[in-house]
Amino acid sequence: MFDRLEIVPAYRTVCEAIEKEIMTGRLGPGDQLPTETELAQQFGLTRHTVREGLRILEEGGLVGREAGRRLFVKQPHYAESAPRATRALIMQRVTFRELWEVSMSLEPAAADRAARHVTDADIKALEDNLAAMEKAFAEDRSIIALDIAFHTLVAEIGGNKALLLAREPISQLFYPALSRLFDHPGNRLTGPRRLIDAHRKIIEAMKLRDAVEAEAWMRRHIADFRRGYDHCGFDVDEPVAHREQD
Amino acid sequence: MFDRLEIVPAYRTVCEAIEKEIMTGRLGPGDQLPTETELAQQFGLTRHTVREGLRILEEGGLVGREAGRRLFVKQPHYAESAPRATRALIMQRVTFRELWEVSMSLEPAAADRAARHVTDADIKALEDNLAAMEKAFAEDRSIIALDIAFHTLVAEIGGNKALLLAREPISQLFYPALSRLFDHPGNRLTGPRRLIDAHRKIIEAMKLRDAVEAEAWMRRHIADFRRGYDHCGFDVDEPVAHREQD
DNA sequence: CGATGTTCGTTTGTTCAACAAGCCAACAAT
DNA sequence: ATTGTTGGCTTGTTGAACAAACGAACATCG
Known part of the structure; x- marks a missing residue:
């Protein structure tokens, strides 16, 4: 009543x-x-x-x-709502497969858009990121934060605000996944190497404003990520982040 | 220093x-x-x-x-972080094109996943939604809320928590866009009709567990949405929601 | 017996009054 | 010209208190 x-x-x-x-x-x-x-x-x-x-x-x-x-x-910024969403996903024990599937949809689309909108200044920013990654790799420092920054950069170049908002929380969650991956003995060196090479290919496609190639390379790059995960014997259906790790 | x-x-x-x-x-x-x-x-x-x-x-x-x-x-739920994200997008004057592009990536993926995971109870829920929509249409009431619910339902059936979180704020923003569309004289009847028919096709594909068909129909459905928008002479690069409308 | 009051301790929601501390601008002092 | 000083404004924090909602236990009345 x-x-x-x-x-x-x-x-x-x-x-x-x-x-x-x-x-x-x-x-x-x-x-x-x-x-x-x-x-x-x-x-x-x-x-x-x-x-x-x-x-x-x-x-x-x-x-x-x-x-x-x-x-x-204030104008709310997508980077502010992301941590909250990330927390929610962690607490719901989101799996690698879930994150990967969404990235398989969003990242190639972001690369495509970026290739169509990229400016010379953007290229510079991408190459700076690549150089920083090479340097970090050579000095045996972690490249994970730089990798995540690269993908966010690509999405920002595309300029689609909805895409930025949708992908950011997911992107952040690759930190623990990549961390696990690169800690694996077999991947210690080849993992970062392949990752950096893929980024280079993507940047090259962007330079040529070749959206098809940029998207294709991004797709391979993300697919490769999963292959690496499988190859290490990790279960894609396990939560990527334990709450204990924060 | x-x-x-x-x-x-x-x-x-x-x-x-x-x-x-x-x-x-x-x-x-x-x-x-x-x-x-x-x-x-x-x-x-x-x-x-x-x-x-x-x-x-x-x-x-x-x-x-x-x-x-x-x-x-509490376990944070994706539906709680969505309104905040939606507000952020509104204040940033997100355009129809931005929303549509992301949906073009996410919705077909959601349909694909849903077709692979759908249960009989899910089918029932989808058909109930369809019936409610037919009823609302026949009685000249708005079908927009039901449409958005349909798409969320599809995503929920897929069960990818990251996808749910990513698409929800965007999905909510189609409310004003659909509202505009269906208010347009030329679309008053044909718009909802086409929309309902598309949903029916998607449900049929789900019944057959045909992921390829489900994805294809969803893709056409979203593409059609944009065609309708263009056809009415609306500018896809204008913000979908004016702050005044809330 | 069951439905309805009553009471009470617990916890949250809200108020009032006050003080500490940071910021800003204006001005004085060296 | 840089460095104190002053004072006013605003936020951050405190303390004591009361109102209101809840839950449970118990009394009451049909």
């Missing part, structure tokens, strides 16, 4: 009220919010209740601040 | 401390958190400060509560 009544705490209402102002455009990116005291007066609440609402907005990326300074409206 | 010192407010430290307990597994899903007073004592802070940290965790989906009751550790 009756549904459960939803009792909404005041701090949540505060949060929604401000969010509404932002989403309807009455408050735009860059605008300053009133001070906590003013907000408290306007809402007819205590400063503390308002603060709890502000904390929620802040976490949501809709408002930000510069070190203890006044709050202002 | 020196970098800017990062002054971290106590409430943020609270949040990180608890998050760490969760991510390292010392606190697992279902576990109850200590009461606010206990936490305040343990951290050596005021209840207020602790509460602000808890609000952040709550928003992050790591902890939850049942109506004013004690907090417990």
Whole structure:
């Protein structure tokens, strides 16, 4: 007969009220919010209740601040929602297969788009990344962060905001997977080598603005990733990250 | 010489401390958190400060509560991170083309996976959705929510958690796009008709466990969506949602 | 016996009043 | 010109308190 009544705490209402102002455009990116005291007066609440609402907005990326300074409206960036999504996937024990399958769809598409939009400055950034990777490899340092950065760079060059948002949390989760892979005795050297060579091929295709080749190389690169994983005897249906590792 | 010192407010430290307990597994899903007073004592802070940290965790989906009751550790669900991501895309003025491109990659993959994993109960759910859509169409009600639910259903059947997380925020954003499309005079009837027929084809392929067909029909279905958009004279490079519409 | 009050301890939601600390700008001092 | 100093504004934090919701145990009444 009756549904459960939803009792909404005041701090949540505060949060929604401000969010509404932002989403309807009455408050735009860059605008300053009133001070906590003013907000408290306007809402007819205590400063503390308002603060709890502000904390929620802040976490949501809709408002930000510069070190203890006044709050202002922000454009949420995909890199901020990614860690939360990554955490969610870890806690749900996402498997390598799941991540790989999605990457098999998204990464080639990103490469294709990137090849069509790439500028000379972008090429430079890609080559810098490649050089840094060669250097790290030669000095026996980890190339994992650079690899993930390379793929994010490719996606950024493509400029598709939805794609960036969709792939970022998944991309971040390859860290533990790559880490495992490169720790395996058989892959210690050949793994990074093959990876760097693949990146080089992709960059070459980009230089020629050859979207077909760029996509093809990216596809092979991702496929190769899985082959390496299988080859090491790892189970693709196991969670990539144990919660213990953080 | 020196970098800017990062002054971290106590409430943020609270949040990180608890998050760490969760991510390292010392606190697992279902576990109850200590009461606010206990936490305040343990951290050596005021209840207020602790509460602000808890609000952040709550928003992050790591902890939850049942109506004013004690907090417990939760498994974040992809449906909770989606609205935030959707907001971010809206504020960044994501275009139809961007959404469509990603969907062109993800939806066929989802259909393929679904066809390989589909159970009889899943088929039933899909057919129920189709029937509800036919009914809504016959009664001249909007089918948009049902359409979005259909695609989410397909993705859920596939069971790839990373895919679900990646596609959900994008899927939600088709609401305004479809809304525009079906409001267009030329599409008022033919639009929904074509859409429903496509869904039927996809379901038929699923029944046969024919992954190739399911993927092919899904691909045509998404491609058709864009054709419809172009056909109405809409600019695919315009933002799909104005902030004013919320 | 079962449905309805009553009471109580626990925990969260909210208020009020206050102080500490960081930031900013203006101004004084060397 | 750089370095103190001052003061006002705003956020971060504290403390004590009360209101409101919940759960459980128990009393009450038909």
